[in-house]
Amino acid sequence: MTKTENDQNINHGESQAEISHEATLYAETIFRVGNFSVTNSLLNSWVAVFILVVFFILVGKKVAKIPKGAQNIFEIILEQAFQMANSLTGDPKKSEKFLPIALAIFLFVLINNWLGLLPGVGTIGFIEEESAGQVFVPLFRGGTADINTTLSLALFSVAASHIFGVLTIGAWKYLNKFINLNALLEIPGKIKKDPTIILVNPIHAFVGIVEIIGEIAKVASLSFRLFGNIFAGEVLLASMMAIFAFFLPLPFMFLEIIVGLIQALIFAMLTLVFFTIATEKHQEH
Numbered sequence: 001m002t003k004t005e006n007d008q009n010i011n012h013g014e015s016q017a018e019i020s021h022e023a024t025l026y027a028e029t030i031f032r033v034g035n036f037s038v039t040n041s042l043l044n045s046w047v048a049v050f051i052l053v054v055f056f057i058l059v060g061k062k063v064a065k066i067p068k069g070a071q072n073i074f075e076i077i078l079e080q081a082f083q084m085a086n087s088l089t090g091d092p093k094k095s096e097k098f099l100p101i102a103l104a105i106f107l108f109v110l111i112n113n114w115l116g117l118l119p120g121v122g123t124i125g126f127i128e129e130e131s132a133g134q135v136f137v138p139l140f141r142g143g144t145a146d147i148n149t150t151l152s153l154a155l156f157s158v159a160a161s162h163i164f165g166v167l168t169i170g171a172w173k174y175l176n177k178f179i180n181l182n183a184l185l186e187i188p189g190k191i192k193k194d195p196t197i198i199l200v201n202p203i204h205a206f207v208g209i210v211e212i213i214g215e216i217a218k219v220a221s222l223s224f225r226l227f228g229n230i231f232a233g234e235v236l237l238a239s240m241m242a243i244f245a246f247f248l249p250l251p252f253m254f255l256e257i258i259v260g261l262i263q264a265l266i267f268a269m270l271t272l273v274f275f276t277i278a279t280e281k282h283q284e285h
Contacts, residue, residue, distance in 0.1 A: 001137070010087075013199050017102045026146070026147075026210040027040055027041035027141055027146040027148065028040050028041035028043065028137045028138070029137065030043060030137070031073045039139070039141075039144045039146070039148075040125075040138055040139060040141040041138050041142065041145065041146035041148070041149055042139055042143070042149075043139070043140055044112065044115055044116070044121065044140045044142060045108075045112060045143035045149060046127065047140070048108060048111040048112045048117060048143060050117055052107055052108065052111060063191070074263045076258070079242075082095055082096075082099060082101065084227045085098065085099045085102065085272055088269060088272045088273055088276060089242075089275075090276070094275070094276060094279065095121035095205045098164075098271075098276070099272075099274075100269050100273055101160065101271070102268045102272045102275075103268065105153065105157065105266070105267060105271055106264050106265065107264075107270050108153075109226065109263065109264040109267050109268070110260060110261060111265060111266035112142060112143035112149070112261050113142065113144055113230055113259075113260030113261075113264060114233060114257065115140075115142060115143070115195060115228065116141070116142020116143070116144070116145055116254055116260075117237075117253060117257065117260070121138070121140045121141065121183035123138065123144065124139050124140070125137045125138040125139045126139070128281065133229075139169055140181075142230055142234060144226055144227065144230045144263075145227065145231045146227070146235050147204075147223065147224075147227045149204070150222070150223040150224070150227040151178070151219070151224045151227075153223070153267070154211070154218070154219045154220075154223035154226075155219055155223075155224070156223075157218075157222060157267075157270075157271040157274060158215060158219050158222075158274060160246055160271075160275070161271075161274040161275050161277070161278040162174075162215075162278060164275050164279050165177075165267045165278035165279055167280065168278075168279040169280075174278075176208075176209050177208060177211060178208040178209075178212055179208045179209075180206075180207070180208055190244070199225060211276065218274060221270075222270060223262070225267075226263055226267055229259055229263050230259075230260070233252075233255075233256040233259055233260075236252055236256075237252055237253065238258065240252050248255060255263060262264075
């Protein structure tokens with residue numbers, strides 16, 4: 001080998017060493033549309049939506065009044081899902097209202113969880129020049145491994161529960177679940193009969209602040225639980241592949257498939273629980 005070839009190999013090795021790729025908590029930008037950044041996790045979420053839309057269009061064309069074949073399996077799954085929803089809501093009417101949303105969330109989260117495990121997701125991408133050197137940016141990243149996706153889903157679930165609460169029990173009654181204004185309005189009429197009401201009712205009025213803190217905690221709990229489990233799984237798989245790419249990651253792949261299913265189920269069930277609690281009256285709650 002000549003000196004020139006040796007120098008070229010050294011330079012090539014140095015350039016390869018400068019290329020870095022680390023699992024980041026944030027999703028990397030792939031391209032921009034004006035001021036809107038399209039990230040790799042967003043692309044993955046779009047793929048998940050596309051898969052679900054195509055699947056249900058194809059399934060919808062084959063639905064028959066007399067079920068047969070695969071339709072029987074889907075109807076059994078749907079019946080079991082309805083029974084599970086009933087065990088949480090305690091009311092078939094509520095289950096019929098809430099289950100379509102919970103199922104949509106479940107399927108979206110599940111597909112996103114499993115897409116992040118496919119070959120090429122996280123490994124196919126391009127090299128970007130940065131001040132620190134060359135950085136590898138994957139074209140696709142698991143949607144639920146991005147805190148922005150899980151936070152959006154959590155905000156939607158909690159916001160939808162409040163909307164259902166207002167529509168079910170009324171705006172005034174629902175507001176009193178958080179700040180009991182009725183307790184303050186009762187003080188002038190009852191203070192003569194029961195002077196202690198001036199101390200007790202203000203406590204009842206503002207104890208709902210704990211409920212407000214609880215609503216914020218719901219968002220944090222939903223988003224960070226899902227994000228933490230899926231992101232940790234991706235880091236674990238990347239670590240196993242770095243140690244030994246063949247056979248060693250397989251048991252962890254199966255584990256992540258199960259984790260993805262369980263996390264999607266937990267997210268959907270908690271959404272049903274939030275909807276149920278929000279539509280109960282203050283006394284029942």
